[in-house]
Amino acid sequence: MSNILVVVTRYFGGILLGTGGLVRAYSDATLKALEKTEYIEKIIGYKVKIYVEYDQLEQLKYYANKSNLKIVNIEYLENVEVIVEMQKEKLEEFTNDNNKKTFKTLKYDILEEKYIDI
Numbered sequence: 001m002s003n004i005l006v007v008v009t010r011y012f013g014g015i016l017l018g019t020g021g022l023v024r025a026y027s028d029a030t031l032k033a034l035e036k037t038e039y040i041e042k043i044i045g046y047k048v049k050i051y052v053e054y055d056q057l058e059q060l061k062y063y064a065n066k067s068n069l070k071i072v073n074i075e076y077l078e079n080v081e082v083i084v085e086m087q088k089e090k091l092e093e094f095t096n097d098n099n100k101k102t103f104k105t106l107k108y109d110i111l112e113e114k115y116i117d118i
Helices: 018-035 054-066 088-096
Strands: 042-052 070-076 080-087 107-117
Touching: 042 054, 042 088, 054 070, 054 080, 080 088, 080 107, 088 107
Parallel strands: none
Antiparallel strands: 042 080, 042 107, 070 080
C-alpha cells in the first residue's frame, strides 16, 4: 500500500479516554477503514496508441480482449487511433509478434510509462 492518509476527527473535547484510549480509538478507526478498503494491484505498464485502418478495428478489439489489454479510448479519424494500456510483457509480445497477429497495424506510439491495474 502507498499514499495512505488517515484522518480521525474528534467532536468531543473531553479527556475521558486518556492518552491510551485515544490511541486505541484512532487505531481502531484506522483498522476499520482498512478492512473496508478495496485493494487494487498495479504494475508498471505502458499507454500505447495503435493506428489501424477501419477494417482492422474489430480484429484489434478481439486481440485486446484476448490479450487482456485495456482499451482506454478510440478515435475515428482518417484511420482509427486506439489507445490501450498494457503490461511490459504484453508490449514486447505486441511488438515482436506483429506478423502473427490477426490484424495489421499502420504504426504505434508509446505515449507513456505508467502504473496500470492488473
